[in-house]
Amino acid sequence: MATLLLDDGTINRDLNEIVQELAALSIHIKHYDPGTSLLFPHLLEQEVLIDSEKQHIIGLHNSVFELIQQQNGYLWCDLLNLHPGLPNLENLIATYSRYHNHNAPEALYILAGEMIFSFVKPDNGQIHLLLQSQDYIHISAGVEHWCSPTASLHCKAIRYFTTVEGWVPNYTDTQLSDSLYKPH
Ligand SMILES: CSCCC(=O)C(=O)O
Ligand SMILES: [Fe+2]
């Protein structure tokens, strides 16, 4: 389930309130429990996935999320599998951890593990969103964000793309807030 950390230290776990707060920033989240995780619990717990295992998981979700894909014009998708043993993990984290936006939407559905996204509010405050399994996020084109795995370094997610080249980052100069928790 999604958790939102505001820049005044407030933590919000009310999905409806989080949905509203994010909608104002053109970010859309939803929790989907299609029951698919029951079909491959062994793969969700497995650290390394080979291509055929990724395709198996993607295939199952393509039928479940067909409508979402049509409505959003997703052309293709892949399965991101971040885990502590991933050879280029440090480089990936470095590319995710700078504020950027994209010319097209960024959408993903978390299958297992966690991911933190941060966004900039109109008043320049920053908010931090923890996404967990079965959370779906759609970040509209042009919306500044950065993201990070949590300390578990585990995240399995289906990424949806509306362009052939995928999510090309346009790095912005916004600095990450110096602390994720600022006492009142
Ligand atoms: C690892 S999920 C998304 C990371 C990101 O914002 C990006 O690759 O553009
Ligand atoms: Fe991005």
Ligand code: NI
């Ligand atoms: Ni299976």
